[in-house]
Amino acid sequence: MTPTPHPPRLVIHGxxxxxxRVHGQALVSPATISGWGGIDAATGTITERRxxxxxxxxxxxxxxxxxxxxxxxxxxHFQATRLHHTAxxxxxxxxxxxxxxxxxxxxxxxTLTEPTHDPLAHITTGDWLTLDADTxxxxxxxxxxxx
Amino acid sequence: MVALTDEDxxxxxxxxxxxxxxxxxxxxxxxxxxxxxxxxxxxxxxxTNTQPSPAKARLVREGGWARAxxxxxxxxxxxxxxxxxxxxTCQLQHGFGDDALxxxxxxxxxxxxxxxxxxxxSAKGVNILATCTPYQAGNVPAYGEHIAWMESxxxxxxxxxxxxxxNCEGGASTGSASLxxxxxxxxxxxxENRYGTHHIExxxxxxxxxxxxxxxxxxxxxxQEARPVITGSxxxxxxxxxxxxxxxxxxxxxxxxxxxxxxxxxxxxxxAAFGTTPPPPPLRYGPEERRAVHEQLNSLGTSTxxxxxxxxxxxxxxxxxxxxxxxxxxxxxxPHTELWIMTxxxxxxxxxxxxxxxxxxxxxxxLLTDSxxxxxxxxxxxxxxxxxxxxxxxxxxxxxxxxxxWYGTTEECVDAALTGRWTGHLTPPAxxx
Numbered sequence: 001m002t003p004t005p006h007p008p009r010l011v012i013h014g015x016x017x018x019x020x021r022v023h024g025q026a027l028v029s030p031a032t033i034s035g036w037g038g039i040d041a042a043t044g045t046i047t048e049r050r051x052x053x054x055x056x057x058x059x060x061x062x063x064x065x066x067x068x069x070x071x072x073x074x075x076x077h078f079q080a081t082r083l084h085h086t087a088x089x090x091x092x093x094x095x096x097x098x099x100x101x102x103x104x105x106x107x108x109x110x111t112l113t114e115p116t117h118d119p120l121a122h123i124t125t126g127d128w129l130t131l132d133a134d135t136x137x138x139x140x141x142x143x144x145x146x147x
Numbered sequence: 148m149v150a151l152t153d154e155d156x157x158x159x160x161x162x163x164x165x166x167x168x169x170x171x172x173x174x175x176x177x178x179x180x181x182x183x184x185x186x187x188x189x190x191x192x193x194x195t196n197t198q199p200s201p202a203k204a205r206l207v208r209e210g211g212w213a214r215a216x217x218x219x220x221x222x223x224x225x226x227x228x229x230x231x232x233x234x235x236t237c238q239l240q241h242g243f244g245d246d247a248l249x250x251x252x253x254x255x256x257x258x259x260x261x262x263x264x265x266x267x268x269s270a271k272g273v274n275i276l277a278t279c280t281p282y283q284a285g286n287v288p289a290y291g292e293h294i295a296w297m298e299s300x301x302x303x304x305x306x307x308x309x310x311x312x313x314n315c316e317g318g319a320s321t322g323s324a325s326l327x328x329x330x331x332x333x334x335x336x337x338x339e340n341r342y343g344t345h346h347i348e349x350x351x352x353x354x355x356x357x358x359x360x361x362x363x364x365x366x367x368x369x370x371q372e373a374r375p376v377i378t379g380s381x382x383x384x385x386x387x388x389x390x391x392x393x394x395x396x397x398x399x400x401x402x403x404x405x406x407x408x409x410x411x412x413x414x415x416x417x418x419a420a421f422g423t424t425p426p427p428p429p430l431r432y433g434p435e436e437r438r439a440v441h442e443q444l445n446s447l448g449t450s451t452x453x454x455x456x457x458x459x460x461x462x463x464x465x466x467x468x469x470x471x472x473x474x475x476x477x478x479x480x481x482p483h484t485e486l487w488i489m490t491x492x493x494x495x496x497x498x499x500x501x502x503x504x505x506x507x508x509x510x511x512x513x514l515l516t517d518s519x520x521x522x523x524x525x526x527x528x529x530x531x532x533x534x535x536x537x538x539x540x541x542x543x544x545x546x547x548x549x550x551x552x553w554y555g556t557t558e559e560c561v562d563a564a565l566t567g568r569w570t571g572h573l574t575p576p577a578x579x580x
Contacts, residue, residue: 015182017179017180018180032401037543037546037547041202042201047546048546049546067372069371069372069400069401070299070398070401071298071299072297072298072299072302072315072316072317073195073297073317073318074317075317075318075319075320076219076317076319079219079222079319080200080202083202083218084202095372096180096181097315097334097372097401098181098314098315098316098320098333098334099315099317101177101180102177102180102316102317102319102320103317104180105173105176105177105180105222105319106222106317106319111180
């Protein structure tokens with residue numbers, strides 16, 4: 001939670017749906033994510049073969065993604081990442097559906113939705129972010145600063 | 148914040164015990180996350196409690212089924228006693244049962260865990276339908292009824308074909324709904340969110356189970372999570388056709404609701420399907436689009452030596468089983484190929500009575516219940532190449548089991564089971580009537 005000495009590159013506002021404040025690195029998924037048949041909860045990895053992040057681990061990252069797709073087992077699979085200690089650190093969800101809303105609640109990580117700017121257009125994997133779901137702000141830090 | 152009735156507050160505050168309080172607490176958090184303004188009453192819940200998983204097995208070892216239900220279905224860290232379900236609740240498809248023993252590499256401990264779960268939950272009032280198609284096995288919601296279902300293929304069927312109202316729920320929201328009879332009134336529960344958004348026009352005849360599946364796969368890919376309205380050269384569709392169409396559209400996209408003007412109950416006309424908005428220009432599904440879908444569903448097949456044929460996804464209807472049995476009369480499967488047909492136990496009982504099960508088994512095939520290869524992550528030992536007449540199974544199973552897939556007609560699949568060879572190909576579209 002080290003505050004950065006540099007001014008933020010951008011602050012995005014939104015609606016926090018699971019409370020909490022975290023500071024961490026972004027993992028940006030350009031495509032929607034499947035729960036059942038799409039992730040391996042035991043390893044916190046995206047497993048769908050056709051997915052652009054196939055094989056990538058989301059554990060401990062701020063997962064920035066457009067939304068949930070596929071089976072109604074979505075929430076249960078993300079809940080399992082909490083139980084297996086492989087959950088993302090937080091979530092930023094562009095398009096909120098029942099699957100994603102329930103999944104974020106059960107993963108119990110700070111989650112922001114209804115962003116004022118398209119996060120996929122402004123955030124790149126590896127960017128440092130501060131997500132405060134209590135106030136509904138997502139701060140994108142300048143790229144040259146570390147954590 | 149979601150508006151609460153006095154009854155909701157009483158449930159939240161513990162009047163009906165700790166489990167109901169935890170259920171109401173989760174539903175309130177869920178409604179607020181969605182931005183729902185109120186709850187609706189429901190007396191029809193389709194969820195899942197009995198499906199085995201590693202996390203569930205561990206929780207049951209730690210503190211029995213009460214522990215598993217508390218954590219997984221109520222999101223509660225405190226273990227609470229599970230009361231009787233407040234409203235009618237059914238179990239959807241789950242893992243394989245006893246009929247899998249000795250014929251597939253499916254863990255016996257999963258079968259035991261699930262049998263134990265069935266005893267526990269049926270005593271709590273859960274109806275163990277054990278199918279992805281509850282509407283084939285005694286749970287047919289009424290038109291306009293607010294229900295709380297999970298299983299994407301069942302949700303799209305209930306909304307579109309039956310005119311019931313449900314979102315695509317999850318294990319915890321259905322678990323909580325079954326103890327409270329409440330579900331957030333959001334999304335598909337509201338009339339204004341049920342009108343069509345896209346118009347798809349088929350210019351090739353949609354005249355068989357196979358054609359409906361391909362049109363569904365095209366439609367889901369084209370509209371993603373939106374609400375398509377389908378017109379064009381559509382022959383009358385039966386239960387199995389629409390079951391296949393919806394499952395395919397919910398697989399390639401996230402379709403939860405569609406309309407077929409003049410056929411599905413919320414759309415007497417094309418205009419009615421779109422409400423007060425003029426119908427948009429149609430997206431065309433013609434010969435090229437049809438061929439592209441065929442190629443996509445067959446893109447993971449290289450070897451024509453088929454080890455395994457899977458029919459009945461979503462679970463086969465009686466018509467489908469009867470037709471397959473007829474194709475297998477006095478025939479014998481290739482010694483190198485297994486044929487599994489999935490159906491609800493309730494329909495298997497009828498198939499037994501009709502002599503169809505005996506016909507299928509004499510040929511060397513199996514009529515199995517409760518689950519499917521994708522759900523249970525299993526196939527006959529050594530399977531490398533499988534064939535199916537289900538667009539959904541052709542989409543998922545290669546990723547889940549790392550095998551090759553062929554997608555074709557039911558007849559082509561039965562032929563592959565008899566010969567051990569895939570000879571399926573796309574026939575030119577039938578002449579428009």
